[in-house]
Amino acid sequence: MIFKKTLVALATFAAISAVNAAEKLSVAATAVPHAEILEFIQPQLKENGVELQVRVFTDYVQPNTQVDQGRMDANFFQHQPYLTEFNSGRGTNLVSVIGVHVEPFGAYSSKISALDELKDGATIAIPNDPTNGGRALLLLQEAGLITLKDSSKITATPRDIAENPKGLRFHELEAATLPRVLNQVDMALINTNYALEAGLKPSEDALLLEGAESPYVNILVSHRDNKDSEAMQKLAAALTSEEVREFIREKYQGAVVPAF
Template sequence: MKKLTYLIGIFALLLLLVACAEAEEDTVKVGIRGSELKTWEYIKDQASKEDINLELVTFSAQYDPNQALVEGEVDINAFQHVAYLNLFNTNNNSDLQAIGTTIMAPIGLYSNKYKSLDDIKEGTKIAVPNDPSNWGRALLLLQEHGLLTVTDNFDGNGGEDRIKENPKNITILPVDGATTPRVMEDVDFAVINNGVAVEAGLLLKDAIIHESKTAKPFINVIVAKAEDKHNDTLKKIVEIYQRDETGNFIKEVSNGNYIPVGMPLDELATWKDFYSY
């Protein structure tokens, strides 16, 4: 009898270990910024119905979730657009891969002092994010509205030498992207990244101008290591994100700041798209 009880105990322990292993296997750590926390809390709830446990790891603006992904601190992340991902891979000799599109978070031009592009005069001061991809993104936005022209060999990355024509002699002031809302008192206008704007209480409808849906290089994506690109659990998370119900939730919770995008991966922009943007 004692032997039978012992064997049953061992069997129960083995079942427990297997269950724990399976639970750990289905737990996915997701690196995000605070601006998308509500969306991912919703997705976490939906994923739990599919027996997938999401652990949300929120990173501040001072730490790059891509580095956390490279170092294995998270399994996937969702905070960046295609251009930023390409630049990170180039600069770090990494091979992080987009596994699904999420949203378009249009960058916009804001001001506490002015209401129209007509207010941009000779020598107007415009603050822009100083990281290369968003700096370039800001220049493209200003070019789209005829305020300046970028160089012929523009590759999507911003810099003082990337402006070809500046007829109004606009002063471009690169600042830390997280501080752009705070410097609006010191400049005439500021180009502010969508997530930063949301955290500062600014809505997309408050922007004087903002990106259109055709800005393919700036569609946000869920990213994984190359070896995990075809992981079934991760594919399921992408599918949950791209459901109509999730899209409706995103529109509501973001007050229209985010535009859900379910674009196939093979239609995503590459660096060559910057030349035709």
């Protein structure tokens, strides 16, 4: 009996030790869809020896700053053009681990129901960061509303507009605030994560929406030093699993598109 109790105690101790030995991995993310996707794979990663800790941020600067300063292991919220611009402007050295999904960028309005209703001199709100602001202008150019001096410049600003036949007036605002100003402008170009948080349905509500071929793939990002760690690679594998592909397709119904 004593021998059996000893075996049970040892087995229990081993199980507790295995849980305690799980490597912790902290990831900064915006709430929708990034944190939701990470929370979906938490159980799978725990079984695989990784305790995933998700911290939600509401802006596009702190997640990178936190990783650069070593306060977080990775982040999941941005696309490569934004990361490239951030590294260049801030002197950071963050790297992409893997691409996960595309969030088709869209134009929304609470005042008009179609682009042809946009009046001369209409006010348009766009993100104030270089890559997403440029992305917004490229989408407007694709719709024929403006023409840029360099039609391929991904960091274009309103100063790069060559032709503006409707005399559209642009307001550059922090990306997270754009859903809140919809009733103050004629149209706003909003990143899908913020549109979803605000209860907008891109496939139904957007007046203009990028196609699935968008080059702006959202990526898992880390510091160069831990990109190839075992825990990071397990996270990358989980994010690009068939289970995640189906989760994205079923939950977001085209508002988020798998990129793998």
